Amino acid sequence: MKRELNNGPIVQKEKDTVTEMIRLYCIKKHHHQQRLCKDCQDLQDYALKRLSLCQFGESKTACSNCSVHCYKPEYRQKIKSVMRFSGPRMLLYHPVYAVKHLLNK
Numbered sequence: 001m002k003r004e005l006n007n008g009p010i011v012q013k014e015k016d017t018v019t020e021m022i023r024l025y026c027i028k029k030h031h032h033q034q035r036l037c038k039d040c041q042d043l044q045d046y047a048l049k050r051l052s053l054c055q056f057g058e059s060k061t062a063c064s065n066c067s068v069h070c071y072k073p074e075y076r077q078k079i080k081s082v083m084r085f086s087g088p089r090m091l092l093y094h095p096v097y098a099v100k101h102l103l104n105k
């Protein structure tokens with residue numbers, strides 16, 4: 001059975017947030033201004049795909065708080081670094097609910 005991809009408002013908001021966070025990380029850490037470096041692009045594609053396929057859909061909790069670890073270990077490490085770096089900076093510039101939700105604060 002083929003499942004519909006998630007594209008409700010909550011998942012969409014998380015996609016926007018994770019995209020912002022990876023972009024910020026790449027600009028500051030890898031000094032890529034125009035577009036993401038290959039690694040970060042790869043990570044972004046992966047993260048967006050995970051969100052599209054998240055089995056909890058619109059009732060999902062923060063990924064860091066989820067009982068299902070759907071990330072492969074290597075991507076899990078990478079996204080953790082991005083969150084750790086970009087999380088506090090995002091809160092500084094965009095003190096939005098979605099970021100707090102994502103960080104489970």
Ligand SMILES: [Zn+2]
Nearest residue numbers: 026030037040
């Ligand atoms: Zn990068």
